[in-house]
Amino acid sequence: MRAVPALKTLPDDALAQLSARGLVVRKAAANRVEVSAGGRVSQMALIVHTGPGMPSPERIADAKAGSDLPVLITAVSIGPKAGSRLEGAGLHYVDLAGNASVHLPGIAVSVEGRPRVPLPSRYAVSAAFRRAGLQAVGTILSRPEHPVPTLRVVAEQADISIGSAQGAVLDLREQGYLDSDGRLQRGGELLHRWVAAFAASRTLTASARAFRAEPGWWEHEQAFRADGAHLGGEAAAEALGIPLRSLSGSIYADALPTTVIRHGRLVTDAEGTVELREKFWRLPEDGWIAPTPIVYAELFADSDPRLREAADQLRRRDAVLRRVDAS
Numbered sequence: 001m002r003a004v005p006a007l008k009t010l011p012d013d014a015l016a017q018l019s020a021r022g023l024v025v026r027k028a029a030a031n032r033v034e035v036s037a038g039g040r041v042s043q044m045a046l047i048v049h050t051g052p053g054m055p056s057p058e059r060i061a062d063a064k065a066g067s068d069l070p071v072l073i074t075a076v077s078i079g080p081k082a083g084s085r086l087e088g089a090g091l092h093y094v095d096l097a098g099n100a101s102v103h104l105p106g107i108a109v110s111v112e113g114r115p116r117v118p119l120p121s122r123y124a125v126s127a128a129f130r131r132a133g134l135q136a137v138g139t140i141l142s143r144p145e146h147p148v149p150t151l152r153v154v155a156e157q158a159d160i161s162i163g164s165a166q167g168a169v170l171d172l173r174e175q176g177y178l179d180s181d182g183r184l185q186r187g188g189e190l191l192h193r194w195v196a197a198f199a200a201s202r203t204l205t206a207s208a209r210a211f212r213a214e215p216g217w218w219e220h221e222q223a224f225r226a227d228g229a230h231l232g233g234e235a236a237a238e239a240l241g242i243p244l245r246s247l248s249g250s251i252y253a254d255a256l257p258t259t260v261i262r263h264g265r266l267v268t269d270a271e272g273t274v275e276l277r278e279k280f281w282r283l284p285e286d287g288w289i290a291p292t293p294i295v296y297a298e299l300f301a302d303s304d305p306r307l308r309e310a311a312d313q314l315r316r317r318d319a320v321l322r323r324v325d326a327s
Contacts, residue, residue, distance in 0.1 A: 014074040017098040021109045027189075031300070031308070033072060040106035042070065044092065048196050049075040070104060077116040127171040129197045132164035134204060135280045137172070137194050140184065142283060142291035144323040148172075148182035157282050187327035191293060198294075199301030207275040209256075211266035213247055217274065220263040224288035227257035230279060232290040233298045234307060239289055240318065242310045248273035250298060252280075252290055292318045 015025045015033065026034045033046045071091045078086070078095040086093045087101050094100035097114035127133045135158040140148060148154060148169060155165040172178045177190045184190070198204055218235040231239060235249025251257055253276065260266070266274060281291065289295070292314065299311035315321045 014094045014096045014098075014100075017094050017096070017100060018102065018109065020098065021100070021111070023102075023107065023109065027192075031312075032069070035072075035102070035104065035107060037107045040104075042104040042107065044072040044104075045069040047071060047073045048192075049073055072102065080112050083112055126175070127164075127167035128175070128177075129193065131201065131203050132158070132160040133168035133171065134194065134197055134201060135160050136165055136168035137190065138198070138291065138293060139281050139283060140172070140178075141187065141191055141194060141293040141324055142281070142320065144184050144187055144320060144327055148178055157284075159280055159282050184324070184327040187324035191296075191321070191324050194293070195297040195300050198297040204280060205277070205298075205301075207277060209268060209276040210270055210272035211261070211274040211276070212269035212272040213249075213264060213266055213274045215245060215247060217264035217266060218246070218249055220260065221288050223259040223263040224251075224257070226259045227253060227255075229253035229257040229260050230286070230288060230290045232277070232295055233275075234310070235274075236289050236295045237299055237307075237310050237314055240292070240295070240314065242313050242317075244306075244310055250274070250290070251276050252278070252294075254279055292320045293324070296321060 018025050024036045035042050073093045092102045096117040099114050100109050100111045102109040139157045151165045155162045230252040232250030234246040238244040238246045299307045
């Protein structure tokens, strides 16, 4: 278990502000931290808010319902009004400036009124976390045992331009996520950042069409292979052995996957729970299930506590995700 690193690009760098107040903060998982002071230790569920403003009341309610632990929200900036709202909802918070409210057994931190910390745009959204960069990082995380290949190969595998691949790789090197040999470093931390950015992306998660489905709609591997399509989301987690009875999921494809639709008896429905999305990777030996970092990101981004637990199980069980965490 490692101390939270002091990077200057993430809202959860605000955790360092708690350390400055005499607390010891350690990342226990992508969505959990351990806070201790004076011999008292508390586990907290962590929500990293990457967008402007504060999470909606609905998301706050989901956060409370989805965890038995006290919930800590980190953000770029939390003003007095937003802080009062979070406190009223029974949530704890800290921002990059050090505004904070954390009240646990034997632990009390309360700071407000500090001015917002300005973030230069190149740090707020660096090349690796823009649309094209997210595609490049996704492919790198999907093959953690391999050093990063040539920029041309990165561009081909991520379906982006060579210029975008260069920007993403240089950014990862600058931030210490790739060593001089192109091998992944601090992979668990990078996965955490990538998942947060993936969830916030309106393009990578955009749905081209939605379908209504019956149980077992996804159990036709050859149909996916015939269409060059890939299974994602809750259904992919079930296919990978996570105990779920899924009615939702994602289909990643370059074109309308007519064979999958026919075999799965999918019916077009704007309110349907199966989403068709554009495939954004070109990895060798692709199989028919989306790369597990993508499946993990989809599960983790959902506010349903059942899927959050499925995400945790997948991260513990899957060989690729374990290699990412071990890097």
